[in-house]
Amino acid sequence: MNKPLDYIFPMPPAGLDPAALDLARIPRHVAVIMDGNGRWAKKRALNRLKGHKAGIEAVRETIRCASDLGIRYLTIYSFSTENWKRPEEEVVGLMDLFAKTMLAEVDGLHEENVRVQTIGDLSVLPEETRRAFDEAWEKTRDNTGMTLVVAVNYGARDEIMRAVNACVQRAVLRAEETGEVTVPTQEVFEQGLYTADIPDPEMVIRTSGEMRLSNFLLWQAAYAEFVVTDVLWPDFNRYEFLRCLLDYQGRDRRFGGVS
Numbered sequence: 001m002n003k004p005l006d007y008i009f010p011m012p013p014a015g016l017d018p019a020a021l022d023l024a025r026i027p028r029h030v031a032v033i034m035d036g037n038g039r040w041a042k043k044r045a046l047n048r049l050k051g052h053k054a055g056i057e058a059v060r061e062t063i064r065c066a067s068d069l070g071i072r073y074l075t076i077y078s079f080s081t082e083n084w085k086r087p088e089e090e091v092v093g094l095m096d097l098f099a100k101t102m103l104a105e106v107d108g109l110h111e112e113n114v115r116v117q118t119i120g121d122l123s124v125l126p127e128e129t130r131r132a133f134d135e136a137w138e139k140t141r142d143n144t145g146m147t148l149v150v151a152v153n154y155g156a157r158d159e160i161m162r163a164v165n166a167c168v169q170r171a172v173l174r175a176e177e178t179g180e181v182t183v184p185t186q187e188v189f190e191q192g193l194y195t196a197d198i199p200d201p202e203m204v205i206r207t208s209g210e211m212r213l214s215n216f217l218l219w220q221a222a223y224a225e226f227v228v229t230d231v232l233w234p235d236f237n238r239y240e241f242l243r244c245l246l247d248y249q250g251r252d253r254r255f256g257g258v259s
Helices: 037-043 048-069 083-084 090-112 127-140 156-178 186-190 240-248
Strands: 028-031 073-080 115-119 145-154 203-206 226-228
Touching: 037 203, 048 073, 048 090, 048 203, 048 240, 073 083, 083 090, 090 115, 090 127, 115 127, 145 156, 156 186, 203 240, 226 240
Parallel strands: 028 073, 028 203, 073 145, 115 145, 203 226
Antiparallel strands: none
Protein backbone atom coordinates (compact mmCIF):
# COMPACT_ATOMS: atom_id res chain seq x y z
CA MET A 1 0.00 0.00 0.00
CA ASN A 2 1.23 3.51 -0.85
CA LYS A 3 2.30 5.58 2.16
CA PRO A 4 0.69 9.01 2.79
CA LEU A 5 2.17 11.84 0.77
CA ASP A 6 2.91 13.93 3.86
CA TYR A 7 4.96 10.99 5.18
CA ILE A 8 6.93 10.61 1.93
CA PHE A 9 7.43 14.35 1.42
CA PRO A 10 7.44 15.83 4.96
CA MET A 11 9.20 19.14 4.25
CA PRO A 12 8.55 20.22 0.64
CA PRO A 13 10.25 23.41 -0.53
CA ALA A 14 8.14 26.47 -1.21
CA GLY A 15 6.13 26.22 -4.38
CA LEU A 16 6.17 22.41 -4.52
CA ASP A 17 2.91 20.76 -3.46
CA PRO A 18 3.04 16.97 -2.92
CA ALA A 19 -0.80 16.92 -2.86
CA ALA A 20 -0.70 17.69 -6.60
CA LEU A 21 0.65 14.19 -7.20
CA ASP A 22 -2.03 11.73 -8.32
CA LEU A 23 -1.20 8.39 -6.69
CA ALA A 24 -3.57 6.67 -9.09
CA ARG A 25 -1.28 7.65 -11.99
CA ILE A 26 2.10 6.73 -10.56
CA PRO A 27 4.20 5.04 -13.28
CA ARG A 28 4.67 1.32 -12.81
CA HIS A 29 8.30 1.43 -13.98
CA VAL A 30 10.72 4.34 -13.70
CA ALA A 31 14.23 4.19 -15.16
CA VAL A 32 17.00 6.59 -14.15
CA ILE A 33 20.21 7.62 -15.91
CA MET A 34 22.24 8.80 -12.93
CA ASP A 35 24.50 11.43 -14.47
CA GLY A 36 26.69 14.16 -13.02
CA ASN A 37 28.79 12.48 -10.31
CA GLY A 38 32.02 13.53 -11.99
CA ARG A 39 30.92 17.13 -12.48
CA TRP A 40 29.69 17.28 -8.89
CA ALA A 41 33.15 16.20 -7.70
CA LYS A 42 34.97 18.57 -10.06
CA LYS A 43 33.00 21.55 -8.75
CA ARG A 44 34.35 20.67 -5.31
CA ALA A 45 37.93 19.94 -6.44
CA LEU A 46 37.48 16.25 -5.59
CA ASN A 47 38.38 13.18 -7.63
CA ARG A 48 35.60 11.51 -9.62
CA LEU A 49 35.31 8.53 -7.27
CA LYS A 50 34.31 10.91 -4.47
CA GLY A 51 31.43 11.98 -6.69
CA HIS A 52 30.34 8.38 -7.19
CA LYS A 53 30.44 7.81 -3.43
CA ALA A 54 28.39 10.96 -2.87
CA GLY A 55 25.79 9.63 -5.31
CA ILE A 56 25.05 6.62 -3.09
CA GLU A 57 22.80 8.68 -0.80
CA ALA A 58 20.79 9.83 -3.83
CA VAL A 59 20.36 6.17 -4.80
CA ARG A 60 19.16 5.30 -1.30
CA GLU A 61 16.68 8.16 -1.21
CA THR A 62 15.32 7.42 -4.68
CA ILE A 63 14.83 3.72 -3.87
CA ARG A 64 13.07 4.55 -0.60
CA CYS A 65 10.83 7.16 -2.19
CA ALA A 66 9.94 4.99 -5.18
CA SER A 67 9.07 2.07 -2.93
CA ASP A 68 6.93 4.25 -0.64
CA LEU A 69 5.02 5.60 -3.65
CA GLY A 70 4.17 2.12 -4.87
CA ILE A 71 6.36 2.15 -7.98
CA ARG A 72 6.77 -1.49 -8.92
CA TYR A 73 10.07 -1.30 -10.86
CA LEU A 74 12.98 1.12 -10.51
CA THR A 75 15.88 0.68 -12.93
CA ILE A 76 19.14 2.52 -12.25
CA TYR A 77 21.88 2.81 -14.87
CA SER A 78 24.99 2.11 -12.81
CA PHE A 79 27.69 1.13 -15.33
CA SER A 80 27.51 0.92 -19.11
CA THR A 81 29.48 -1.23 -21.53
CA GLU A 82 31.21 1.99 -22.61
CA ASN A 83 32.27 2.92 -19.07
CA TRP A 84 35.21 0.50 -19.28
CA LYS A 85 36.92 3.27 -21.32
CA ARG A 86 37.22 5.42 -18.20
CA PRO A 87 40.56 5.65 -16.33
CA GLU A 88 41.52 2.34 -14.72
CA GLU A 89 41.61 3.86 -11.23
CA GLU A 90 38.00 5.03 -11.58
CA VAL A 91 36.77 1.69 -12.96
CA VAL A 92 38.50 -0.33 -10.24
CA GLY A 93 37.12 2.03 -7.61
CA LEU A 94 33.60 1.75 -9.01
CA MET A 95 33.70 -2.04 -9.00
CA ASP A 96 34.83 -2.03 -5.38
CA LEU A 97 32.15 0.54 -4.53
CA PHE A 98 29.43 -1.58 -6.19
CA ALA A 99 30.45 -4.64 -4.16
CA LYS A 100 30.69 -2.85 -0.82
CA THR A 101 27.49 -0.86 -1.33
CA MET A 102 25.44 -3.87 -2.40
CA LEU A 103 26.62 -5.95 0.56
CA ALA A 104 25.97 -3.06 2.95
CA GLU A 105 22.50 -2.28 1.62
CA VAL A 106 21.02 -5.70 0.88
CA ASP A 107 19.75 -6.42 4.40
CA GLY A 108 17.88 -3.12 4.50
CA LEU A 109 16.43 -3.70 1.04
CA HIS A 110 15.35 -7.17 2.12
CA GLU A 111 13.62 -5.77 5.21
CA GLU A 112 11.75 -3.33 2.94
CA ASN A 113 10.60 -6.29 0.79
CA VAL A 114 12.57 -4.96 -2.22
CA ARG A 115 13.74 -7.49 -4.79
CA VAL A 116 17.16 -6.84 -6.36
CA GLN A 117 17.71 -7.84 -9.98
CA THR A 118 20.47 -7.04 -12.45
CA ILE A 119 20.53 -6.55 -16.21
CA GLY A 120 23.74 -6.63 -18.23
CA ASP A 121 26.67 -8.99 -18.70
CA LEU A 122 27.95 -9.70 -15.22
CA SER A 123 30.34 -12.41 -16.43
CA VAL A 124 33.21 -9.96 -16.97
CA LEU A 125 32.89 -8.18 -13.62
CA PRO A 126 35.48 -8.79 -10.88
CA GLU A 127 34.54 -11.86 -8.84
CA GLU A 128 33.85 -9.88 -5.65
CA THR A 129 31.50 -7.51 -7.47
CA ARG A 130 29.69 -10.28 -9.31
CA ARG A 131 29.30 -12.27 -6.09
CA ALA A 132 27.79 -9.27 -4.28
CA PHE A 133 25.09 -8.88 -6.94
CA ASP A 134 24.46 -12.63 -7.01
CA GLU A 135 24.07 -12.72 -3.22
CA ALA A 136 21.65 -9.79 -3.33
CA TRP A 137 19.51 -11.59 -5.91
CA GLU A 138 19.51 -14.84 -3.92
CA LYS A 139 18.57 -13.08 -0.68
CA THR A 140 15.75 -10.98 -2.13
CA ARG A 141 14.45 -13.01 -5.07
CA ASP A 142 11.23 -14.05 -3.30
CA ASN A 143 10.36 -10.53 -2.10
CA THR A 144 7.09 -9.13 -3.39
CA GLY A 145 7.62 -5.38 -3.10
CA MET A 146 9.36 -3.11 -5.57
CA THR A 147 11.95 -4.62 -7.91
CA LEU A 148 15.21 -2.67 -8.01
CA VAL A 149 16.83 -3.35 -11.38
CA VAL A 150 20.54 -2.51 -11.44
CA ALA A 151 21.92 -2.07 -14.97
CA VAL A 152 25.61 -2.95 -14.70
CA ASN A 153 27.91 -3.60 -17.65
CA TYR A 154 24.75 -2.93 -19.62
CA GLY A 155 24.53 -1.70 -23.20
CA ALA A 156 21.30 -1.64 -25.18
CA ARG A 157 22.95 -2.36 -28.54
CA ASP A 158 24.68 -5.42 -27.09
CA GLU A 159 21.38 -6.49 -25.54
CA ILE A 160 19.54 -6.18 -28.86
CA MET A 161 22.23 -8.16 -30.70
CA ARG A 162 22.03 -10.81 -27.98
CA ALA A 163 18.26 -11.10 -28.54
CA VAL A 164 18.69 -11.20 -32.34
CA ASN A 165 21.25 -13.98 -32.07
CA ALA A 166 18.95 -15.95 -29.76
CA CYS A 167 16.12 -15.65 -32.33
CA VAL A 168 18.42 -16.79 -35.14
CA GLN A 169 19.61 -19.80 -33.15
CA ARG A 170 16.03 -20.83 -32.35
CA ALA A 171 15.00 -20.43 -35.99
CA VAL A 172 17.95 -22.52 -37.21
CA LEU A 173 17.20 -25.30 -34.73
CA ARG A 174 13.54 -25.33 -35.71
CA ALA A 175 14.44 -25.44 -39.41
CA GLU A 176 16.75 -28.39 -38.79
CA GLU A 177 14.09 -30.23 -36.79
CA THR A 178 11.00 -29.53 -38.91
CA GLY A 179 12.21 -28.11 -42.20
CA GLU A 180 10.14 -24.98 -41.54
CA VAL A 181 11.55 -21.46 -41.66
CA THR A 182 9.85 -19.24 -39.08
CA VAL A 183 9.97 -15.48 -38.62
CA PRO A 184 10.26 -14.47 -34.95
CA THR A 185 7.53 -12.31 -33.50
CA GLN A 186 8.15 -9.23 -31.37
CA GLU A 187 7.15 -11.25 -28.31
CA VAL A 188 9.74 -13.94 -29.11
CA PHE A 189 12.41 -11.30 -29.67
CA GLU A 190 11.65 -9.63 -26.35
CA GLN A 191 12.15 -12.91 -24.52
CA GLY A 192 15.81 -12.64 -25.52
CA LEU A 193 16.25 -9.27 -23.82
CA TYR A 194 17.63 -8.91 -20.30
CA THR A 195 14.27 -7.34 -19.41
CA ALA A 196 12.18 -10.27 -20.64
CA ASP A 197 10.03 -10.35 -17.51
CA ILE A 198 10.11 -6.61 -16.76
CA PRO A 199 7.51 -4.15 -18.13
CA ASP A 200 8.74 -1.27 -20.28
CA PRO A 201 9.46 1.97 -18.39
CA GLU A 202 6.82 4.67 -18.57
CA MET A 203 9.31 7.34 -17.54
CA VAL A 204 13.06 7.79 -18.00
CA ILE A 205 14.76 10.41 -15.83
CA ARG A 206 18.17 11.81 -16.69
CA THR A 207 20.02 14.09 -14.31
CA SER A 208 22.69 16.75 -15.07
CA GLY A 209 20.83 18.24 -18.04
CA GLU A 210 22.19 15.95 -20.76
CA MET A 211 19.78 15.13 -23.59
CA ARG A 212 20.75 11.62 -24.66
CA LEU A 213 19.94 7.98 -23.92
CA SER A 214 23.56 6.80 -23.73
CA ASN A 215 22.77 3.30 -25.01
CA PHE A 216 20.17 2.71 -22.28
CA LEU A 217 16.98 0.68 -22.83
CA LEU A 218 16.78 1.62 -26.53
CA TRP A 219 14.08 -0.96 -27.26
CA GLN A 220 12.17 -0.70 -24.00
CA ALA A 221 12.00 3.11 -23.90
CA ALA A 222 10.22 3.42 -27.26
CA TYR A 223 7.22 5.16 -25.66
CA ALA A 224 8.70 6.30 -22.36
CA GLU A 225 8.31 9.90 -21.27
CA PHE A 226 11.71 11.58 -20.86
CA VAL A 227 12.23 13.97 -17.98
CA VAL A 228 15.56 15.80 -17.84
CA THR A 229 16.69 17.76 -14.80
CA ASP A 230 19.77 19.98 -14.50
CA VAL A 231 20.38 18.66 -10.97
CA LEU A 232 23.60 16.64 -10.67
CA TRP A 233 22.98 13.13 -9.39
CA PRO A 234 24.48 13.50 -5.87
CA ASP A 235 22.08 16.43 -5.31
CA PHE A 236 19.01 14.50 -6.51
CA ASN A 237 16.52 13.86 -3.70
CA ARG A 238 12.88 12.93 -3.12
CA TYR A 239 11.70 16.45 -3.96
CA GLU A 240 13.50 16.44 -7.31
CA PHE A 241 11.92 13.04 -7.87
CA LEU A 242 8.53 14.57 -7.07
CA ARG A 243 9.13 17.33 -9.63
CA CYS A 244 9.91 14.67 -12.24
CA LEU A 245 6.75 12.74 -11.41
CA LEU A 246 4.61 15.87 -11.60
CA ASP A 247 6.16 16.66 -14.99
CA TYR A 248 5.33 13.12 -16.13
CA GLN A 249 1.73 13.39 -14.94
CA GLY A 250 1.34 16.62 -16.89
CA ARG A 251 2.04 14.84 -20.18
CA ASP A 252 -0.59 13.58 -22.64
CA ARG A 253 0.56 10.06 -23.51
CA ARG A 254 -0.91 9.24 -26.93
CA PHE A 255 1.35 6.38 -28.07
CA GLY A 256 1.29 7.62 -31.64
CA GLY A 257 -2.47 8.29 -31.63
CA VAL A 258 -4.48 11.49 -31.62
CA SER A 259 -5.68 13.11 -28.42
